[in-house]
Amino acid sequence: MAYTITSKCISCDRCESVCPTNAIQVKDQQTWIDPNLCNNCVGHYGTPQCAAGCPIPDGCVPSLSSFISPANKGDYWASWFNLHDRLVERLHQSKRTRYWEEWFKVYSQTFNPC
Secondary structure (H helix, E strand, C coil): CCEEECCCCCCCCHHHHHCCCCCEEEECCEEEECCCCCCCCCCCCCCCHHHHHCCCCCCEEECHHHHHCCCCCCHHHHHHHHHHHHHHHHHHHCCCCHHHHHHHHHHHHHCCCC
């Protein structure tokens, strides 16, 4: 599902600078999103950055064609599990800091179950 820039856009260029796929284009002072390049920031962020960084409510929204045509309906679950697996892998790879291990050790010793 691609996103689209609405007529409420104020051309602040925030979305253009944060788009990881360079799908946002500016031509003749019009900002638009190339639906062939937009992938909702999958693999980069958990939420589309164009919509998240837009200072205008509804300045960047999911395109209407995404809601009308369920062309890739079967890909939804494959995409969901792919994102889930990547996030779980990232959690497993995250480094545990000594600070939190010590904090947990001290806290668990002060905890007195009834």
